[in-house]
Amino acid sequence: xxxxxxxxxxxxxxxxxxxxxxxxxxxxxxxxxxxxxxxxxxxxxxxxxxxxxxxxxxxxxxxxxxxxxxxxxxxxxxxxxxxxxxxxxxxxxxxxxxxxxxxxxxxxxxxxxxxx
Amino acid sequence: xxxxxxxxxxxxxxxxxxxxxxxxxxxxxxxxxxxxxxxxxxxxxxxxxxxxxxxxxxxxxxxxxxxxxxxxxxxxxxxxxxxxxxxxxxxxxxxxxxxxxxxxxxxxxxxxxxxx
Numbered sequence: 001x002x003x004x005x006x007x008x009x010x011x012x013x014x015x016x017x018x019x020x021x022x023x024x025x026x027x028x029x030x031x032x033x034x035x036x037x038x039x040x041x042x043x044x045x046x047x048x049x050x051x052x053x054x055x056x057x058x059x060x061x062x063x064x065x066x067x068x069x070x071x072x073x074x075x076x077x078x079x080x081x082x083x084x085x086x087x088x089x090x091x092x093x094x095x096x097x098x099x100x101x102x103x104x105x106x107x108x109x110x111x112x113x114x115x116x
Numbered sequence: 117x118x119x120x121x122x123x124x125x126x127x128x129x130x131x132x133x134x135x136x137x138x139x140x141x142x143x144x145x146x147x148x149x150x151x152x153x154x155x156x157x158x159x160x161x162x163x164x165x166x167x168x169x170x171x172x173x174x175x176x177x178x179x180x181x182x183x184x185x186x187x188x189x190x191x192x193x194x195x196x197x198x199x200x201x202x203x204x205x206x207x208x209x210x211x212x213x214x215x216x217x218x219x220x221x222x223x224x225x226x227x228x229x230x231x232x
Contacts, residue, residue, distance in 0.1 A: 104151075104221055106159040
């Protein structure tokens with residue numbers, strides 16, 4: 001079974017609108033972390049936001065927020081007020097366990113296009 | 117702001133040749149990783165490294181691969197005899213060691229390896 005599933009290969013949104021990128025995960029470990037990374041066309045991986053499995057509140061970082069629904073095992077990324085520079089590939093990733101050396105498992109990604 | 121650096125940015129090599137990809141992690145980080153991304157695909161974990169030894173490696177990380185921290189700053193990935201299917205973007209990442217931290221992994225800009 002896939003550990004991280006991103007069901008939207010591509011999404012588009014109008015500039016200034018909000019967009020939600022879906023991510024579901026599968027783990028039996030009670031301790032885990034969920035991450036979102038942005039990969040622009042230049043190729044680098046940019047960390048956006050983190051949610052820990054024990055965090056009570058949804059994470060927010062500027063225009064990014066994470067809609068964490070633990071019972072449904074989903075960790076959707078919400079980008080508010082989209083900008084042209086948000087056009088990129090977005091990856092959801094999970095770290096199982098609480099160890100700092102634990103690997104990240106990535107989803108297949110969602111390509112977001114922001115239209116003017 | 118501290119960042120992970122990688123050299124070279126692009127490496128072209130012939131099949132069967134050895135390559136060494138270099139990374140300088142963030143200075144106070146203790147956990148180091150290599151990932152790879154074949155063009156158009158998701159990011160895949162290769163190996164994690166902590167306390168001068170491999171913590172975990174994936175099935176991809178076979179005997180042709182090795183990692184080393186030759187001094188206090190560099191972290192290298194060696195591929196002994198490259199194959200065509202080794203062509204990919206290779207990312208180095210590092211994370212901190214603070215207890216209770218997110219262990220967010222900071223990624224370098226990547227080295228694009230092309231095997232001809």
